[in-house]
Amino acid sequence: MRKIWWKILCIVIIFYVIIIGLTGPVPRLAIINESIRNTYFHVALWLAMTFLLFVSMIFSIRYLNKGRINDDDIASELTKSAIFFGILGCLTGSVWANYTWGDPWPNDPKLNGAAVGILMYLAYLLLRSSFEDDQRRARISSVYNIFAFAVFIPIIYILPRLTDSLHPGSGGNSTFGSYDFDNNIRKVFYPAVIGYILLGLWLAELRIRIKRINRVREETMITEHQSLK
Amino acid sequence: MLLYVVSTIFVCYLSFNLRRNQLTPIVWNTLFWIILLFTAVNAIAKSFSQERHGRLLYYYNLCSPQAIIISKIIYNSLIMLMLSGMGFIFYAFVMGNPVGDMLLFAVCGLLSSIGFASVLTLVAGIASKADNSATLMAVLSFPIILPMLLMTIKLAKNALDGLDWSVSTDEISTLLSIDLIVITLSYLLFPYLWRS
Numbered sequence: 001m002r003k004i005w006w007k008i009l010c011i012v013i014i015f016y017v018i019i020i021g022l023t024g025p026v027p028r029l030a031i032i033n034e035s036i037r038n039t040y041f042h043v044a045l046w047l048a049m050t051f052l053l054f055v056s057m058i059f060s061i062r063y064l065n066k067g068r069i070n071d072d073d074i075a076s077e078l079t080k081s082a083i084f085f086g087i088l089g090c091l092t093g094s095v096w097a098n099y100t101w102g103d104p105w106p107n108d109p110k111l112n113g114a115a116v117g118i119l120m121y122l123a124y125l126l127l128r129s130s131f132e133d134d135q136r137r138a139r140i141s142s143v144y145n146i147f148a149f150a151v152f153i154p155i156i157y158i159l160p161r162l163t164d165s166l167h168p169g170s171g172g173n174s175t176f177g178s179y180d181f182d183n184n185i186r187k188v189f190y191p192a193v194i195g196y197i198l199l200g201l202w203l204a205e206l207r208i209r210i211k212r213i214n215r216v217r218e219e220t221m222i223t224e225h226q227s228l229k
Numbered sequence: 230m231l232l233y234v235v236s237t238i239f240v241c242y243l244s245f246n247l248r249r250n251q252l253t254p255i256v257w258n259t260l261f262w263i264i265l266l267f268t269a270v271n272a273i274a275k276s277f278s279q280e281r282h283g284r285l286l287y288y289y290n291l292c293s294p295q296a297i298i299i300s301k302i303i304y305n306s307l308i309m310l311m312l313s314g315m316g317f318i319f320y321a322f323v324m325g326n327p328v329g330d331m332l333l334f335a336v337c338g339l340l341s342s343i344g345f346a347s348v349l350t351l352v353a354g355i356a357s358k359a360d361n362s363a364t365l366m367a368v369l370s371f372p373i374i375l376p377m378l379l380m381t382i383k384l385a386k387n388a389l390d391g392l393d394w395s396v397s398t399d400e401i402s403t404l405l406s407i408d409l410i411v412i413t414l415s416y417l418l419f420p421y422l423w424r425s
Contacts, residue, residue: 064421113376120372127369130359140358143418144369147351150414151373154407159376 006198013195017044021188038096039185040192045089048196050156052082052204053121057149060142072138073211075145076128077204079121085200086118113155120148230272230308234316237264242323254327254389261320262382265313266345266374272312273305273349274366277357294423298350298415305346313338329391337388340404341381347408348374351415354422380404 021040056078063071131137384400
C-alpha cells in the first residue's frame with residue numbers, strides 16, 4: 001500500500017474532533033451558549049472548502065502551463081469535494097443560525113454570497129459536462145475555474161465585510177482572533193481544519209483514481225476494437 | 230439592440246402604469262439595472278458566436294490573442310456605454326427621473342458598463358466554445374456578475390439620494406478594483422481559450 005499514514009491520521013483527527021468537540025470544555029457566552037461547538041464543524045468546513053478550491057485553482061494553472069490532462073482531473077475532483085463541503089457547511093450553518101439568530105436562512109450578505117459561490121461552481125460542473133473532447137473541456141474549464149476563484153474570494157470574504165453582516169468580522173462585530181477564541185477551542189479547531197482538508201483530499205484522490213482507471217480501460221477497449229477489425 | 234432596450238423599458242412602463250405612485254426610487258433603481266443587465270447579456274453573447282469560423286481563423290493569423298480580447302472589451306464597453314446612456318434617457322423620459330446626483334450616477338454607469346462588458350466578453354468566449362451556448366452564457370455569467378450588480382445598485386442608490394461623495398468612495402473603489410481584476414484575468418486567460 002502506498003502512503004496510508006495520512007488516511008489513518010485523517011480518521012484519527014476526525015474522531016478526535018467529534019468526540020472532544022462534543023464533550024470537551026468550551027467557553028460560556030451569551031446567546032451562543034453550547035452551540036459554539038458548531039465552530040468545529042461549520043467554520044472549519046468553510047476553511048477547508050476554501051483551501052480545496054485554492055489547490056484546485058493551482059492545478060488549473062498548472063494544466064494551462066504544462067498541458068497534462070492529469071492536472072485537470074485533479075482540479076475537477078478537488079472542486080467536487082469542495083462543493084460537497086460547501087453544501088455541508090451551509091447545512092451546519094443553517095442549524096446554527098436557527099438556534100442563535102432564530103431563522104434557518106437569515107437575510108445576510110455572507111449567506112447570499114455563499115449561495116452564489118456554490119451556484120458558480122455548479123455552473124463549472126455544467127460547463128464541464130457540455131464538452132465531448134477531453135483536451136478542449138480541460139482547457140476551457142480550467143480558464144473558467146481560475147476566473148471563478150478570483151470572483152469567489154471577494155464574494156465570500158471581502159464584500160460581506162463592507163456591509164452589515166451577522167457573521168463575525170463585519171458590521172461592528174469583532175473578528176475571530178479577538179472573539180473569545182480561547183485555548184480550549186484552538187486545541188480542537190485547528191486539528192478540525194486539517195482533518196477536513198485531509199478528508200477532502202482523500203475523497204478527491206479516490207475519484208481521480210477511478211477516473212484514471214476508466215480512461216485506461218476505454219483506451220484499451222478502443223485498441224482491442226481496432227485490432228479486431 | 231437599442232430597439233431591445235427601448236421595448237423592454239416600454240413594457241416595464243406599461244406594466245407599472247396601473248400604480249404609478251407605487252414606483253419608489255428603490256424599485257426604479259433596481260428595475261433600471263436589471264434591464265441593463267439583460268441587455269448586456271443579450272448584446273455581448275453574440276460577440277463571439279456571431280463570427281463565422283473562417284473569419285476567426287483569419288483573426289487568428291492576423292494578430293495576437295491579447296490584442297483581440299482588449300479590442301473586444303473596448304468595443305463592448307463602448308456599446309454598453311451607448312446602450313446605458315440611451316436606455317437611461319428613454320427610461321427617465323417615461324418613468325420619471327428621481328436621480329439626485331447626476332455626476333455620481335454617470336460614474337456609476339461608466340464603471341458598471343466597463344465591468345459588465347469585460348466579464349461578459351470572457352464568458353461569451355468560454356460559452357461560444359460549447360454547443361448550447363445561449364443557456365450556458367446565462368448560467369455562467371449571472372453568478373459571476375452578481376457582486377458587481379449589487380455594488381452598482383448600492384452606488385446608484387447613493388446617487389439617487391444625492392448623498393455626499395465621501396459616502397460612496399468605498400463602493401467606487403470596490404467596483405474599480407473588480408473591473409481591474411476582471412480585465413487583467415481576461416488578458417491573461419484569453420490566449421488559452423483562443424488556441425482551441
